[in-house]
Amino acid sequence: MFKNIFLVFIxxxxxxxxxxxxxxxxxxxxxxxxxxxxxxxxxxxAQGGYRKCxxxxxxxxxxxxxxxxxxxxxxxxxxxxxxxITSGKANVKVSSRNGNINEGDFxxxxxxxxxxxxxxxxGFVLGTALESYESGDGDAVGKILIxxxxxxxIGLSSARSNLLQVIRQGxxxxxxxxxxxxxxxxxxxxxxxxxxxxxxxFGRVARSGVEAIxxxxxxxxxxxFNMILHIVMSxxxxxxxxxxxxxxxxx
Numbered sequence: 091m092f093k094n095i096f097l098v099f100i101x102x103x104x105x106x107x108x109x110x111x112x113x114x115x116x117x118x119x120x121x122x123x124x125x126x127x128x129x130x131x132x133x134x135x136a137q138g139g140y141r142k143c144x145x146x147x148x149x150x151x152x153x154x155x156x157x158x159x160x161x162x163x164x165x166x167x168x169x170x171x172x173x174x175i176t177s178g179k180a181n182v183k184v185s186s187r188n189g190n191i192n193e194g195d196f197x198x199x200x201x202x203x204x205x206x207x208x209x210x211x212x213g214f215v216l217g218t219a220l221e222s223y224e225s226g227d228g229d230a231v232g233k234i235l236i237x238x239x240x241x242x243x244i245g246l247s248s249a250r251s252n253l254l255q256v257i258r259q260g261x262x263x264x265x266x267x268x269x270x271x272x273x274x275x276x277x278x279x280x281x282x283x284x285x286x287x288x289x290x291x292f293g294r295v296a297r298s299g300v301e302a303i304x305x306x307x308x309x310x311x312x313x314x315f316n317m318i319l320h321i322v323m324s325x326x327x328x329x330x331x332x333x334x335x336x337x338x339x340x341x
Contacts, residue, residue: 144203178238185230191224
């Protein structure tokens with residue numbers, strides 16, 4: 091009897107083959123409303139809701155759609171609910187439009203709805219690739235496991251390309267997001283005005299102080315003390331302008 095059991099055990103081991111399966115996502119998923127959201131889609135925040143990312147290095151990167159989360163929070167009352175994770179690991183749709191992706195490379199959003207690609211320019215990235223993806227067809231779509239860590243990344247492109255990217259984003263920002271552009275414009279004008287006022291005030295005080303010392307050398311210490319007070323006032327004017335500009339940007 092034991093001999094037969096041993097033979098059956100040997101046969102089962104000889105036919106055993108491990109099955110490779112795609113690793114499921116990790117992290118806690120939350121429910122959001124997103125029309126047409128599929129597993130692996132990259133999601134960005136938008137005014138009044140969410141959308142599939144369709145901009146390169148999108149600064150509104152938010153999460154990744156997952157169909158098999160390890161843990162999730164459900165929300166009732168959503169018309170098109172999908173589960174997304176903002177941190178952890180997730181299988182993400184990618185393409186080789188910007189080059190093949192190697193393990194350890196940064197992945198970011200692309201101009202194709204919900205699709206990721208290799209990050210080669212400074213800007214926001216979705217996370218780090220835990221698997222490689224290679225394809226000679228830039229239109230082909232695959233899925234790889236990515237460690238989700240949304241953050242701005244620098245050092246991926248040269249200073250010249252950085253400058254061109256800033257100019258290009260600044261030119262389109264006034265059209266796509268006019269309110270935000272207006273806030274930045276007002277903040278910049280406030281900063282410039284505060285510096286101009288501070289330097290003009292300092293210039294007048296310095297000139298009048300030198301003339302006063304020349305006319306009355308015996309009172310030079312008092313005049314110098316007054317000049318220092320006016321210099322402090324000039325610095326305060328500049329700092330107030332910077333504070334106002336900061337409040338304009340954050341409020």
